[in-house]
Amino acid sequence: MADSLEDDLSCPVCCEIYQDPQLLSCGHTFCSQCLQKHWTVNTRTCPVCRRVSLQEPVANLALRNTSETYQKEKERQKKESGSEVRCSQHGEKVKFLCKTDEEVICSKCRKESHKSHRVQLLRWTARQHKDRTKVALCPAESILDSLQNGTAQECKVVKYIEYQAKQTEKKMKKEFEKLHQFLREEEEAMRAALREEKEEKKGKLEGWIEQEIVSLSDQLMENYGYIPWVQGRLSDSQLSSGSLINVAKHVGNLRFRVWEKMKDLCPYYPVVLDPNSAHVSVSDDLVCVSRSGPKSYSPSPLHSNTNLLVLGSEAQNSSVSCWDVEVGDSNHWTLGVCRRSVAERNITQPLTPQNGFWGLCRNGNCYNALGSAPGWLMRHPETMRVKLVKYHDMNNWRFYWMLKFLDASSKSEIACIRDIALESDLVPFLIPEDRNAPLRIVPVNVNMTKENKFSFFEKHMHMLHLYVIGFLVVLWVLMVMRSSHH
Template structure:
């Protein structure tokens, strides 16, 4: 409605509210200045209808009064809206003009004179400018980060590129492994096809040779019988029984032994399993795989993720490493029996064991059992457990391969199974050291720390998981039965000591 009224009160030439409107004889109205400006170029013509106005224009008083009233109302509404948008003091209702730095609030003139007289006060515009400068300074890192995101130069972009490079590396390794698979399977197929062809040729050759011998034998006998039948009748009848016997002997035994046929079980029986079993001698199974992403940048991790050592080359990694200098296993183990062998060789400085993987793993923490690290450390000729108190011991025979055993064992005195970690010398099965009272129900991750430049720690390959599971079960059953036997022997000894002397 207001827009429509303003259109009616606007001059067709300047499109503004009428200023001193003049009415022409044609009935159109224009501002006095607009009309005079137009007539300087076009002699006394109407700007709208182009008709010549012979009469002098007259003032449109009604339209002038309406235009002035509308203009005043419009200005009044503008002032009211501006006054409403101004921030006013909630206590005095006046416009705020100052900023109290002491109380960190905007105030009016009366506030400054009354309650903020001794405070640090500055003009509102100056305070707003200073605070805007602070916000701009605080916003600068965000703007810089936004620009780096747009340009692809921020940390996440680097990590994205690193992930892409990891994908390419994994793709190359997968292709290389499958090429080995294909090469092995192709050679195995050719070898088995060759063996089958040899067996077929051997069986066929033997049978064909037997057939040729039978042909020769039967040909001779048939010829002999036919010659006897062509002799004189008297002689033929005299030799009839002999000739008949010879004729009957020409029939051969048609049955053949099964050994002359192809032994299908030898060539196709359990074929897939036998090929897989043969593959285990070429493609190894590692019970523990190392987590490449948990290793420091100067640690070398082999492509099969089974060996770790120190390296003079820095491995690129966009995620900075800030935790303990160790490499974790890729999988944690809960309750149950787990074991793996670690080849330490002739290295005299290393640490290995299991640990908890917590959310603050990136922080440097003491490698002690109290902090969740249960391990064995070798330092020269001395060995020590990772405990808060420093205690070292020596071993006469230095182990070259250490087996880490994580599981539960019975303890005499109670029938509860306690979780333990044991370190065993694989060469003779002797226990080097062990931890008891390990938390149950908590996943524990293997960890390795190589501490010599040219020595590597390597996870030893083992038998496949299915066979390993069977061995573990048998071992656990044997341990339980041994402990039960010891328990019953102890009960018998105690019973004999208590009641045997009374008899």
């Protein structure tokens, strides 16, 4: 019946479903395009009965609507049949899922080879899979929502970076303004000194010139006769280079002399603290930390713990590193070094050598190295010196770190930790445990003058000493081996 209906709705010329059907006066209908092509060869004749059509063809609206409806239904059925999965054995549409064999089957397969298996309708399987997929996608949807709403951790970090950049720019501007102000004042002072010398030397000569003019004018008025001009002139010694501006005094080594004066304004700190690692107050110059006071830097969103540990910004990996920490009258603090890898993980854990922490802890009158028994001191230092030294163990021919803690004023040793393996870089850390007692890194005196230049041997004397000892030992071993062969 479908074939008969399609025949009735097909054009006699192109044999396809009618497209914009046109009715002739003879009663036959054709596609508009097919009729126009036929009339270009056979003028106004019917392609079926060959009658001449004197009247203009009219649109067959009923046939056009029927043809369009049939065409749409045909395309729909074609699409559905193309999307169906059919059984390769029986050619029927698959409707079931065999859960025993984990394969899709048709009705005949279910009755024959899968009769005793666990079988489920395919639409129920699809629904279950849809539910599981929806549950699995919930975390992804939540992450997507947080990213779009700006509440995700990454969005918080982006905002924090923007905040950090603005705060850092303000502090940089403030520091440079101090330098600019100092340079402006220094420039004005030097220019004032130059003007003072100019006025002094210029005024001295101008005064002498005026005095001589008056004296000579008086003598000429009294008609005392000829007076040699050289008699009242300044001698050559009086008009020496000392009468001129001392340019070398004002310009010579000007930048170096200004830099020397800037040293008090620009202190150097061997350790600078990392505000990204701190959950306590860090000063603007990044050298002082305390539990109280305003926080110049807000806590980083990357850290979830709230420990009081503050890290140094750089690893201390030179052969000898030394820095002083002003502890004042604080009775509770911890100073030391830790592995960079431990610091970057930011995991709250016991501060022990096994976990990568080496340091000295004060708890009231007790002092103890981390991981060891406490001891007592009669005199409490106000400034602690932390010294990290790389040394060579002659017993196993390996290098180690040695960490010392000293009273900076008396140079007396309080604790010494040896045999720290050279596995990774060590970074300083501070823990202020008293609420109103800050810990501050002490600046060091840096002199960049010619008297303070050190030779290579003076800078690396301890390393050269080790190399010389090693060379002598190797030489001795070679001599012993050679004598034994003889």
